[in-house]
Amino acid sequence: MRITRTVAGRSRRAAVLVTTGLTASALLLTGCSSDSDSSDESSDANGKITLTVADFGQFGYKEAGLFAKYHELHPNITVKEDTTAEEKNYYPKLLQQLSAGSGLADVQGIEVGRIKEIVDTKADQFADLSKSIDVNDWVSWKEKQATTKDGKVIGAGTDIGPMSLCYNSELFKKAGLPTDRKAVAAKFAGGWEDYLKLGEEYQKNAPAGTYFMDSASAMFNAVVSSNAKQYYDESGKAIYKDSPSVKQGWNLAAEAADKKLTQGLAQFGDPWKAALRKSTMATVVCPAWMAAQISDAAGEGNKGKWDITTAPGETASNWGGSFLGVPTAGKHVKEAGELVKWLTAPEQQAAVFKATGLFPSNKGAYDLADVKTGKLPYFNDAPIGEIYADEAKSIPETVLGPKDADIKDAISTQINNMEQRGTSPDKAWDAAVDKVDKVIG
Amino acid sequence: MATSTPTRDAYVPPPRGSQQTPVNARRQMWRSRLWRFDDKASPYAYIAPFFLVFGAFGLYPLIYTGWIALHRVEMTGLDQMEWVGWDNFDRILHDAEFWTAVTNTFVIGVISTVPQLLVALGLAHLLNYKLRASTFWRTVILTPYATSVASAALVFALVFRADGGLLNWVLHFVGLGHTNWANGEWTSKIAISVIVIWRWTGYNTLIYLAAMQAVPSDLYEAASLDGASRWQQFRKVTIPSLRPTILFTIVISTIGAMQLFGEPLLLEGGAIGATGGTENQYETLSVYLYNYGWHLGHLGPAAAVAWAMLALLLIIAAVNWLIGRFVRKSAV
Numbered sequence: 106m107r108i109t110r111t112v113a114g115r116s117r118r119a120a121v122l123v124t125t126g127l128t129a130s131a132l133l134l135t136g137c138s139s140d141s142d143s144s145d146e147s148s149d150a151n152g153k154i155t156l157t158v159a160d161f162g163q164f165g166y167k168e169a170g171l172f173a174k175y176h177e178l179h180p181n182i183t184v185k186e187d188t189t190a191e192e193k194n195y196y197p198k199l200l201q202q203l204s205a206g207s208g209l210a211d212v213q214g215i216e217v218g219r220i221k222e223i224v225d226t227k228a229d230q231f232a233d234l235s236k237s238i239d240v241n242d243w244v245s246w247k248e249k250q251a252t253t254k255d256g257k258v259i260g261a262g263t264d265i266g267p268m269s270l271c272y273n274s275e276l277f278k279k280a281g282l283p284t285d286r287k288a289v290a291a292k293f294a295g296g297w298e299d300y301l302k303l304g305e306e307y308q309k310n311a312p313a314g315t316y317f318m319d320s321a322s323a324m325f326n327a328v329v330s331s332n333a334k335q336y337y338d339e340s341g342k343a344i345y346k347d348s349p350s351v352k353q354g355w356n357l358a359a360e361a362a363d364k365k366l367t368q369g370l371a372q373f374g375d376p377w378k379a380a381l382r383k384s385t386m387a388t389v390v391c392p393a394w395m396a397a398q399i400s401d402a403a404g405e406g407n408k409g410k411w412d413i414t415t416a417p418g419e420t421a422s423n424w425g426g427s428f429l430g431v432p433t434a435g436k437h438v439k440e441a442g443e444l445v446k447w448l449t450a451p452e453q454q455a456a457v458f459k460a461t462g463l464f465p466s467n468k469g470a471y472d473l474a475d476v477k478t479g480k481l482p483y484f485n486d487a488p489i490g491e492i493y494a495d496e497a498k499s500i501p502e503t504v505l506g507p508k509d510a511d512i513k514d515a516i517s518t519q520i521n522n523m524e525q526r527g528t529s530p531d532k533a534w535d536a537a538v539d540k541v542d543k544v545i546g
Numbered sequence: 547m548a549t550s551t552p553t554r555d556a557y558v559p560p561p562r563g564s565q566q567t568p569v570n571a572r573r574q575m576w577r578s579r580l581w582r583f584d585d586k587a588s589p590y591a592y593i594a595p596f597f598l599v600f601g602a603f604g605l606y607p608l609i610y611t612g613w614i615a616l617h618r619v620e621m622t623g624l625d626q627m628e629w630v631g632w633d634n635f636d637r638i639l640h641d642a643e644f645w646t647a648v649t650n651t652f653v654i655g656v657i658s659t660v661p662q663l664l665v666a667l668g669l670a671h672l673l674n675y676k677l678r679a680s681t682f683w684r685t686v687i688l689t690p691y692a693t694s695v696a697s698a699a700l701v702f703a704l705v706f707r708a709d710g711g712l713l714n715w716v717l718h719f720v721g722l723g724h725t726n727w728a729n730g731e732w733t734s735k736i737a738i739s740v741i742v743i744w745r746w747t748g749y750n751t752l753i754y755l756a757a758m759q760a761v762p763s764d765l766y767e768a769a770s771l772d773g774a775s776r777w778q779q780f781r782k783v784t785i786p787s788l789r790p791t792i793l794f795t796i797v798i799s800t801i802g803a804m805q806l807f808g809e810p811l812l813l814e815g816g817a818i819g820a821t822g823g824t825e826n827q828y829e830t831l832s833v834y835l836y837n838y839g840w841h842l843g844h845l846g847p848a849a850a851v852a853w854a855m856l857a858l859l860l861i862i863a864a865v866n867w868l869i870g871r872f873v874r875k876s877a878v
Contacts, residue, residue: 191816191817193816193817194816194817197621197840197841197843200621200622200843201621201840203622204621204622204624222622226620226622226623227622371818374816375709376708376709379709379710511842514817518818518821518824521824522824522825525726525729525824526729526824526825528825536825539642539643543641543643543838543842543844544842546620546842546843546844546847
């Protein structure tokens with residue numbers, strides 16, 4: 106009988122082992138697919154909830170103290186912000202989270218270069234905001250960009266980026282150029298060609314180790330943005346190869362690189378920030394949101410050295426600007442929608458403008474004193490409200506495409522190669538076409 | 547199990563002749579059959595968990611990746627798959643960037659693996675001497691391997707930075723000018739190799755050391771009696787004894803080099819890192835795959851790259867095997 110027991114014991118042990126093994130692997134398998142929701146940390150028994158806002162770069166809400174204010178108005182709601190420094194690192198993550206349907210914040214920022222792709226492919230994962238906000242409050246083209254064919258609005262416009270030019274008046278003075286806003290603007294009233302001529306003039310007498318502009322790709326961007334047609338045509342076909350605006354921008358960038366007017370630093374990177382701190386760049390093309398980036402990077406030590414004037418050329422342009430969308434996968438879709446409505450209302454947009462210079466997209470904000478007579482102390486009290494509002498009026502309605510931002514990045518990288526590595530324009534253009542075709546896929 | 551089998555057979559009770567009833571005999575047979583079944587089947591049950599997990603996390607992704615490679619799938623719409631056949635393979639094989647990545651992977655692989663293994667061999671030889679606190683040295687030599695790729699790459703990124711980087715500062719100090727390490731065709735590859743060498747040398751050293759200690763000491767005694775110097779002993783005794791181990795480390799390092807990912811991705815980081823530099827000067831195959839799939843969002847070609855990498859690895863393995871056979875033959 107001993108033996109029988111042993112056999113039974115053995116096989117039972119084996120059975121136990123097998124079952125444990127199976128359960129363990131089954132657990133592993135299912136553990137992977139379930140969302141591992143950390144049991145709803147976002148609300149507690151008292152109905153207090155935490156809304157998360159995921160964004161990139163600078164949205165200005167923290168600077169304007171808006172989240173704290175919202176908490177005062179709604180004591181049961183706390184807002185947490187999760188910011189990614191660079192948008193091009195933020196967006197792929199957002200796409201992955203949308204595909205997985207998990208990891209999303211209650212409110213997600215979406216950049217204008219991406220809005221078309223989101224509208225085309227991911228609209229069903231965002232709440233329709235058209236019922237809570239009035240799209241007519243926005244500048245004419247802004248909310249159209251976030252509207253699907255069947256009229257669903259998936260994002261409320263935050264800022265827009267009317268273009269100006271930021272210049273370091275101290276460096277201008279040292280190079281023997283005028284420093285007055287109007288006089289500087291007059292130098293390149295004819296357009297971007299004049300701007301490059303001014304650059305040559307600057308480079309002749311400039312302090313050693315300084316450059317006229319930070320990066321030619323920024324200028325390329327500004328030039329392209331001043332046209333209605335950029336990388337795509339109305340039918341959604343990518344036309345960047347023959348697009349006149351792209352060609353013009355590219356040629357200007359190649360010229361700037363060739364004449365060594367640029368320091369060739371990729372914008373927003375650490376070397377770029379260090380260069381601003383050391384004041385080695387005389388001009389930066391300045392969409393409204395750029396001012397905050399400059400003052401941030403250049404630091405208190407350079408306060409008052411910088412100034413802002415209108416951008417070269419007659420045509421207004423818009424570069425950048427974002428939207429706030431509410432993913433339906435969030436736990437507090439309704440509350441998040443209300444937060445978005447409040448954040449994009451005129452008063453709040455004006456507060457953000459006052460704090461950081463991000464220019465409102467909500468028309469109602471233009472009549473508010475903070476915007477109308479807005480000045481930036483850091484930039485020698487430049488009357489930015491006036492400068493940007495003038496510009497904003499004539500911004501053309503642009504044709505967006507799904508891969509605008511990626512195409513822009515791919516071309517910018519090649520412009521950077523011309524500046525930094527001395528790649529010939531032809532070779533760089535071929536590389537750009539190659540990369541862009543890969544992007545479009 | 548092999549050792550238990552004879553023991554158990556020995557325990558089978560001896561037949562009791564005619565006294566045994568047929569029922570008992572049948573039961574006996576049933577039991578022994580059960581044993582035999584247990585003996586044969588339960589080992590499979592014991593190893594089954596591994597194969598289940600491997601099937602779920604190894605084989606299934608492998609096959610599914612192959613399936614994706616034959617489709618057009620976008621990150622923006624994972625549920626929409628469109629059959630395209632071999633198009634994705636066609637696309638990557640006609641992409642100059644793919645071949646740049648292949649070349650880079652091999653170049654970085656060679657300039658990181660060869661010095662690494664040589665240094666490891668030398669270090670192992672040194673550690674094999676009688677040393678004070680030898681355990682301490684052996685532990686220290688393994689610490690780089692224990693650091694994460696991310697932190698190592700980030701630290702080295704600071705060392706190799708063009709502006710204010712430690713290395714440039716030192717070079718400047720001795721009057722050797724200024725190098726933009728990440729920007730250059732060769733300097734960037736060297737920078738990455740340095741990170742790889744730093745991380746993996748200790749690991750290989752310990753493997754060599756273990757193999758060296760298995761070399762019988764009589765061989766060395768005999769050699770020294772014959773008047774062989776330390777260097778001659780190293781060359782004529784140590785190296786031949788280490789041949790299989792050296793081959794093993796070459797295989798492991800090759801696989802590692804093939805999959806090199808974290809170091810190039812993090813050298814500059816961000817979007818530039820994802821394309822392996824502004825002119826793909828240090829883009830490896832893994833980075834190329836990552837960029838295609840996760841940055842551009844085209845999962846089809848990315849999956850095709852994964853399969854191309856597998857094919858390359860198999861080719862390398864075959865070459866390794868042939869060399870190994872040749873080495874073994876010539877050693878006899």
